[in-house]
Amino acid sequence: MSDDTSEQLKKFTFSSKYTYQGQIQEETLEVIIPELLQASYSFYTWPSAPVLAWFLWEHRKELSGLKILEIGSGTALPGIVAAKCGAKVTLSDSATLPKSLAHTKRCCQLNNLNVNQDIRVIGFTWGLFLNNLALIGPLDLILGSDCFYEPSVFEDILATISYLFESNPAAKFLCTYQERSSDWSIEHLLSKWNLKCQLHNINNLGQSAGVNIHDLIGDHSIHLLEISR
Numbered sequence: 001m002s003d004d005t006s007e008q009l010k011k012f013t014f015s016s017k018y019t020y021q022g023q024i025q026e027e028t029l030e031v032i033i034p035e036l037l038q039a040s041y042s043f044y045t046w047p048s049a050p051v052l053a054w055f056l057w058e059h060r061k062e063l064s065g066l067k068i069l070e071i072g073s074g075t076a077l078p079g080i081v082a083a084k085c086g087a088k089v090t091l092s093d094s095a096t097l098p099k100s101l102a103h104t105k106r107c108c109q110l111n112n113l114n115v116n117q118d119i120r121v122i123g124f125t126w127g128l129f130l131n132n133l134a135l136i137g138p139l140d141l142i143l144g145s146d147c148f149y150e151p152s153v154f155e156d157i158l159a160t161i162s163y164l165f166e167s168n169p170a171a172k173f174l175c176t177y178q179e180r181s182s183d184w185s186i187e188h189l190l191s192k193w194n195l196k197c198q199l200h201n202i203n204n205l206g207q208s209a210g211v212n213i214h215d216l217i218g219d220h221s222i223h224l225l226e227i228s229r
């Protein structure tokens, strides 16, 4: 980690066109994310995040009132989009990273989301089942963007998700996975933790707004997974 933590603001625009009474209408959401490019990985928006955020935007009519937890939020683009679409969102990042959690709060504030009123931000470390789990409350959906970034964390994440599913059996874990090595896989862990996984097609995301999702993710290979019990 370097000391150069100059902030840059990145704007993400989500839109979609539809026809109402014969007229073409457009709905738009702008999210501003502050990034500290020279800092650690939780201060930067990874290519997986706009993919998950676009999926949520395109399903925004189903989000209103849902209780959502985002894990490993970092700059929290997906969680912020969900909150802007009417979901009750709790963002989280490792409890051992207070600066990351402070940055997550700043991301909320820059998007006019009042922390503790419109959205919550909590320390929640994968694999550590502390009493802050009670804070989270019931859940409909868990989000995770680029949390499977290296194999040493894979099992902690899936054990945590499996644990959360025990009290929320109908919940789903919607996550984006960036393929960094063809040797890495979560398949054996899904079976060990009794989890099912479904792959969503991401190729058409953004199409109604004239956005090509592959322009946002570049050469990266990103998958959108829905994990459930």
Ligand SMILES: C[S@@+](CC[C@H](N)C(=O)[O-])C[C@H]1O[C@@H](n2cnc3c(N)ncnc32)[C@H](O)[C@@H]1O
Binding pocket: 041, 042, 043, 044, 045, 046, 047, 048, 049, 071, 072, 073, 074, 075, 076, 092, 093, 094, 095, 097, 100, 124, 125, 126, 144, 145, 146, 147, 149, 153
């Ligand atoms: C690759 S970054 C992804 C950040 C963000 N979700 C995105 O896609 O832009 C991984 C995130 O996981 C968080 N993280 C790493 N280890 C963690 C742990 N043991 N418990 C909770 N969060 C953790 C990091 O702080 C970081 O925010």
